[in-house]
Amino acid sequence: MAATIIDGKALAQKVREEVRVRAKAFEEAFGRKPGLHVILVGDDPASQVYVRNKERAAEKDGLAGLVHRLPADTSQETLLAKVRELNEDDAIDGILVQLPLPKHLDELAVVDAIAPEKDVDGLHPVNAGLLVAGRDGLRPCTPSGCMRILEEAGVDPSGKRAIVVGRSILVGKPIALMLLEKNATVTIAHSRTADLEARVREADIVVAAVGKPELVRGSWLKPGAVVIDVGINRLADGSLVGDVHYGEAVEVASVITPVPGGVGPMTIAHLLENTVKAAELRARKAG
Numbered sequence: 642m643a644a645t646i647i648d649g650k651a652l653a654q655k656v657r658e659e660v661r662v663r664a665k666a667f668e669e670a671f672g673r674k675p676g677l678h679v680i681l682v683g684d685d686p687a688s689q690v691y692v693r694n695k696e697r698a699a700e701k702d703g704l705a706g707l708v709h710r711l712p713a714d715t716s717q718e719t720l721l722a723k724v725r726e727l728n729e730d731d732a733i734d735g736i737l738v739q740l741p742l743p744k745h746l747d748e749l750a751v752v753d754a755i756a757p758e759k760d761v762d763g764l765h766p767v768n769a770g771l772l773v774a775g776r777d778g779l780r781p782c783t784p785s786g787c788m789r790i791l792e793e794a795g796v797d798p799s800g801k802r803a804i805v806v807g808r809s810i811l812v813g814k815p816i817a818l819m820l821l822e823k824n825a826t827v828t829i830a831h832s833r834t835a836d837l838e839a840r841v842r843e844a845d846i847v848v849a850a851v852g853k854p855e856l857v858r859g860s861w862l863k864p865g866a867v868v869i870d871v872g873i874n875r876l877a878d879g880s881l882v883g884d885v886h887y888g889e890a891v892e893v894a895s896v897i898t899p900v901p902g903g904v905g906p907m908t909i910a911h912l913l914e915n916t917v918k919a920a921e922l923r924a925r926k927a928g
C-alpha cells in the first residue's frame with residue numbers, strides 16, 4: 642500500500658495564510674497588530690534559534706513579534722515581574738516563555754503567572770482545565786497541529802482506536818484529550834507501559850511523542866495505520882529522525898508524517914493562530 646505522506650510545510654503555509662487574513666482583519670478593526678511577545682532567559686543556542694524563528698514568522702504573517710532577552714542569571718522575581726508587565730500591556734495578546742528555563746528558575750510558577758487569556762502555549766492550568774472540560778480555550782500548539790493534519794488528511798478519529806505514546810503536558814496528554822474529544826478510543830502509553838509493541842499494533846491511529854529515535858518500528862503497526870510522528874531527535878551524524886522508523890513505517894501506514902517536514906512546521910503555525918485567536922477573544926471581551 643502506498644502511504645500518503647503529509648507535507649507539513651505546505652499545510653503550515655495554508656494555516657498561516659488563514660492567520661494572515663485574520664491578523665489583517667484584526668489590524669483593520671482595532672488599529673494595531675496582534676502582539677506576540679516571547680521571553681528568552683539565557684543563551685541556549687537551540688532556544689535562540691527557536692525564538693528567532695517565532696519572531697520572524699510572526700512578523701511575516703502580520704503580527705507584532707518581540708523577543709525579550711534576559712540574562713541567564715535572571716532571578717525568579719525579575720522574571721515574574723517581566724511576565725506581569727506583559728500581562729498588563731493591552732497591546733500584547735500572546736506571551737510565551739521559552740522553555741526550558743535555567744535550572745535555578747521555577748518553570749511552573751512562571752507558567753502560572755502568565756495571564757491565561759495570553760497563554761499562547763496553552764500550558765497554564767486554566768487552559769489545561771478548559772481542554773479537559775472540552776471547552777474553548779488556548780490549546781497547546783503541537784497537538785493542535787497534529788489534529789489539523791488528521792483533518793486535512795481526511796482521517797476522522799471517531800470510533801477509531803488511537804494510541805498516544807508519551808504523556809507530557811506539552812504534547813502527549815493534550816493530544817490524547819483532543820483525540821478523545823473527536824470520539825477516538827484512546828490509549829496513553831508511557832515509559833512503564835507493558836508490551837508497547839502489542840498496544841501499538843491494536844491502533845488505527847498512532848501518535849508518537851517520546852523523544853527516542855525510531856522507537857516505533859514498522860513491524861509494530863497495524864497495516865493501514867495512520868502515523869503522526871511528533872518526535873525530533875538529532876543523531877550523532879547531525880541528521881534528524883522521528884520517534885518512528887520512517888523507512889519501515891511508510892511501507893505499512895496509510896498516512897504518515899515525515900521528520901523533518903511533518904508536525905514541526907505546524908507547531909509554529911498554530912502558535913501564530915493562537916495569538917490571533919487570543920487577540921480576537923480579548924477584543925470581544927473588551928466589547
Ligand SMILES: NC(=O)c1ccc[n+]([C@@H]2O[C@H](COP(=O)([O-])OP(=O)(O)OC[C@H]3O[C@@H](n4cnc5c(N)ncnc54)[C@H](OP(=O)(O)O)[C@@H]3O)[C@@H](O)[C@H]2O)c1
Nearest residue numbers: 783807808809812831832850851852871872873904905908
Ligand atoms: N514537532 C514539534 O514541534 C515538537 C514539539 C514538542 C516536542 N517535540 C518532540 O516530541 C518528543 C516528545 O516531546 P515531549 O516534550 O513530550 O517529551 P517528554 O516531556 O520528555 O516526554 C516524553 C514521554 O515519552 C515517554 N517515554 C519515554 N521513553 C519511553 C519508552 N521507551 N516507551 C514509551 N514511552 C516512553 C515518557 O514516559 P514517562 O512519562 O513515563 O517518563 C514521557 O511521557 C521529543 O522528541 C520532542 O523533541 C516536537
